[in-house]
Amino acid sequence: MVNESPAADRLSATFAALADPTRRAILARLAAGQTSVTELAAPFTVSLPAISKHLKVLERAGLVERGRAAQWRPCRLDAAPLRDAADFLERYRRFWEQSLDRLDEYLRKLQKSGAQPKEKKKHVRRK
Amino acid sequence: MSVESSLVREPADRVLVIERTFNAPRPLVFKAWTDPARLVQWWGPHGFTTTVLGKMDVRPGGAYRFHMRSAEGADHWLKGVYREIKEPERLACTFTWTDAQGNATRPETVLTVLFEERGKQTKLTLHQAVFESESARDAHNNGWSGALDRLGQLVGSA
Numbered sequence: 001m002v003n004e005s006p007a008a009d010r011l012s013a014t015f016a017a018l019a020d021p022t023r024r025a026i027l028a029r030l031a032a033g034q035t036s037v038t039e040l041a042a043p044f045t046v047s048l049p050a051i052s053k054h055l056k057v058l059e060r061a062g063l064v065e066r067g068r069a070a071q072w073r074p075c076r077l078d079a080a081p082l083r084d085a086a087d088f089l090e091r092y093r094r095f096w097e098q099s100l101d102r103l104d105e106y107l108r109k110l111q112k113s114g115a116q117p118k119e120k121k122k123h124v125r126r127k
Numbered sequence: 128m129s130v131e132s133s134l135v136r137e138p139a140d141r142v143l144v145i146e147r148t149f150n151a152p153r154p155l156v157f158k159a160w161t162d163p164a165r166l167v168q169w170w171g172p173h174g175f176t177t178t179v180l181g182k183m184d185v186r187p188g189g190a191y192r193f194h195m196r197s198a199e200g201a202d203h204w205l206k207g208v209y210r211e212i213k214e215p216e217r218l219a220c221t222f223t224w225t226d227a228q229g230n231a232t233r234p235e236t237v238l239t240v241l242f243e244e245r246g247k248q249t250k251l252t253l254h255q256a257v258f259e260s261e262s263a264r265d266a267h268n269n270g271w272s273g274a275l276d277r278l279g280q281l282v283g284s285a
Binding site for chain 1: 143145147149150151155156159165168169170171172173231232233234236251253255257
């Protein structure tokens, strides 16, 4: 999608970053507070380089920040993109809840007015 | 830790699921989604008016484009391509917000709507996902929507 706006790109990056169980687990860990890469990798069976790769994806998506000052370069969760993604979904929910309310009203109206040709039932006519 | 375990276990390969039961026969409910004259009667939040732009080409590979105007006069456009039409039980299409020229302004999503008979009623299940639009690549993407909810709550309250 060449013409996609920056906002759409950012959201796509967030969703893509979340599309992996290890990365979600990393985020869950970071939600509890900042930590080092080594500590972060400890509960996982995957290698440290693999964790670093996941961290890079999360960093690119703006979900994780690495400290510059400290030598152990702590990883920290940046929640803003998550908020945007949650807003994106919440808007869809509102959209559908309200549309379906209207669909419900419309279907009632249709049936009350008899505008809708009823489905033919097979009647066996008896004398 | 509850957040972590739910992040890992949440069986969600979906973004959004909404269920609704209508007091109407299934063919009627289905038609409200596929007949443009009927669709514009209800499509969009309260106070919105919807116009179908061009032809609503309801068949696999066929496209649609809508213009929507809110009660306050704000304009919205949306486009998509039908992927599956199985009357009267299933409908799937892509769903993307666009600008006036039809360029995507939000990530493409895939909308799937199921219609099930429940006696004289119809149960509708609407399912909207972000990843499916990039198809098999993200086949492993279970669990993230719950993660998002929880993290969203977490950070929202921070």
